[in-house]
Amino acid sequence: MSALELIQLNLLTPVVLAFFLGMAATLLRSDLKMPDELYQGLSIYLLLAIGLKGGVELSAAAPREFLIPAGGAVLLGLAVPLWCYALLRKIGRLTVADSAALAAHYGSVSAVTFLATLAFLAALGVPHEGFMPALLAIMEVPAIVVALLLARSRVPERTPWRELAREILTGKSILLLAGGLLIGLITGREGFAKVEGFFVTPFQGVLALFLLEMGMVAARRFGDLRKVGWFLVGFGIVMPLLHGALGIYVGKWCGLSMGGSMILGVLAASASYIAAPAAVRLSLPQANPTYYLTASLAITFPFNLTFGIPLYYAFARFAYGV
Amino acid sequence: MKTHPLKLVTIIGEAVLADRLLREIRKLGAKGHTLTTVEGQGSRGVRASEWEGKNVKIETLVSEEVADAILHVLSEHYFANFAVVAYVHDVGVVRGEKYV
Numbered sequence: 001m002s003a004l005e006l007i008q009l010n011l012l013t014p015v016v017l018a019f020f021l022g023m024a025a026t027l028l029r030s031d032l033k034m035p036d037e038l039y040q041g042l043s044i045y046l047l048l049a050i051g052l053k054g055g056v057e058l059s060a061a062a063p064r065e066f067l068i069p070a071g072g073a074v075l076l077g078l079a080v081p082l083w084c085y086a087l088l089r090k091i092g093r094l095t096v097a098d099s100a101a102l103a104a105h106y107g108s109v110s111a112v113t114f115l116a117t118l119a120f121l122a123a124l125g126v127p128h129e130g131f132m133p134a135l136l137a138i139m140e141v142p143a144i145v146v147a148l149l150l151a152r153s154r155v156p157e158r159t160p161w162r163e164l165a166r167e168i169l170t171g172k173s174i175l176l177l178a179g180g181l182l183i184g185l186i187t188g189r190e191g192f193a194k195v196e197g198f199f200v201t202p203f204q205g206v207l208a209l210f211l212l213e214m215g216m217v218a219a220r221r222f223g224d225l226r227k228v229g230w231f232l233v234g235f236g237i238v239m240p241l242l243h244g245a246l247g248i249y250v251g252k253w254c255g256l257s258m259g260g261s262m263i264l265g266v267l268a269a270s271a272s273y274i275a276a277p278a279a280v281r282l283s284l285p286q287a288n289p290t291y292y293l294t295a296s297l298a299i300t301f302p303f304n305l306t307f308g309i310p311l312y313y314a315f316a317r318f319a320y321g322v
Numbered sequence: 323m324k325t326h327p328l329k330l331v332t333i334i335g336e337a338v339l340a341d342r343l344l345r346e347i348r349k350l351g352a353k354g355h356t357l358t359t360v361e362g363q364g365s366r367g368v369r370a371s372e373w374e375g376k377n378v379k380i381e382t383l384v385s386e387e388v389a390d391a392i393l394h395v396l397s398e399h400y401f402a403n404f405a406v407v408a409y410v411h412d413v414g415v416v417r418g419e420k421y422v
Contacts, residue, residue, distance in 0.1 A: 036376065278338055281336070281338050282338055282339075282342070285403035285404055286403055
């Protein structure tokens with residue numbers, strides 16, 4: 001399949017088109033508005049569903065099969081914020097707080113980008129390891145901790161560690177992903193069959209609704225692109241490409257299938273916008289949210305969703321020589 | 323009817339701060355509060371809550387000393403980095419002993 005066909009295959013899905021519809025609604029100043037309660041409900045559904053499915057698959061996987069990729073995922077989460085921070089500080093000339101905040105976002109992961117990738121692979125019929133949602137959960141936290149550590153010694157006024165740990169670990173995205181994994185792991189396939197009708201069949205529809213809202217949010221931030229400057233726009237596109245390639249190689253070294261490595265690449269390439277913003281806002285308030293929210297939501301997320309996913313797929317094929 | 327002179331402290335801030343602010347005012351001696359979700363815009367124009375949730379308005383009836391302490395903590399730890407507005411009203415409250 002040519003690159004153009006891959007991009008087409010990725011763009012012309014209800015989920016991605018719903019994202020564009022959301023964008024159009026904001027740009028055309030439509031009165032469309034997603035109620036906050038609905039948005040909260042959809043995100044709870046999505047996170048719990050991902051966790052559950054991942055847990056069920058994890059219950060079927062051999063521990064060794066899983067532990068090595070899990071180690072690779074942790075290493076990626078720990079390492080990515082280090083060079084992001086250095087680059088933003090030295091070349092981008094951003095403040096300590098802003099650099100660390102961005103490093104936390106780019107080291108952490110985006111659940112929706114992950115889901116779009118699963119849909120893309122399903123459309124192509126490419127198999128992958130079922131436990132990938134566990135890697136998504138594993139990669140949420142380390143980068144946030146590393147980035148906060150980087151900033152902590154260099155900014156005045158610190159939040160006590162205990163409070164920080166509580167805020168990061170009890171945040172809804174970690175709680176639901178990890179909790180879902182645990183429930184799936186305990187109840188296995190048999191238990192999952194009982195809730196399957198609710199958590200599997202409507203899943204893509206819920207995702208489409210969620211992306212409608214994300215399109216509106218991303219488009220609202222387009223005005224801020226001028227404020228954040230060209231360096232950050234470039235950063236938000238180039239870094240995901242580098243991280244994507246790195247993640248794919250790490251996946252290959254860890255023995256993942258091509259589909260699995262591509263997903264790990266997407267995880268490395270994606271930037272967080274649920275767990276990281278909440279944690280960073282509370283524990284690193286000196287950082288300007290305009291930078292990290294705009295970079296993550298208005299640059300990296302749309303890029304990954306449209307062109308990134310097919311590119312990472314093409315790269316994974318290249319890495320595996322197929 | 324007999325009323326007690328008290329202070330009504332109103333704090334409007336980013337939704338992510340809600341838990342933290344409630345803990346602070348309790349620690350400083352507030353006996354209760356009312357929390358509402360509100361929408362609005364201010365001079366700062368940058369809010370983390372633009373993505374997740376709206377703003378919260380916390381109202382609490384307290385003595386003058388507690389009101390001062392709350393405003394002091396807010397100006398020390400919150401005004402610089404967060405979108406927070408706070409103001410105080412003089413109010414007359416029925417059953418004032420409940421609040422001090």
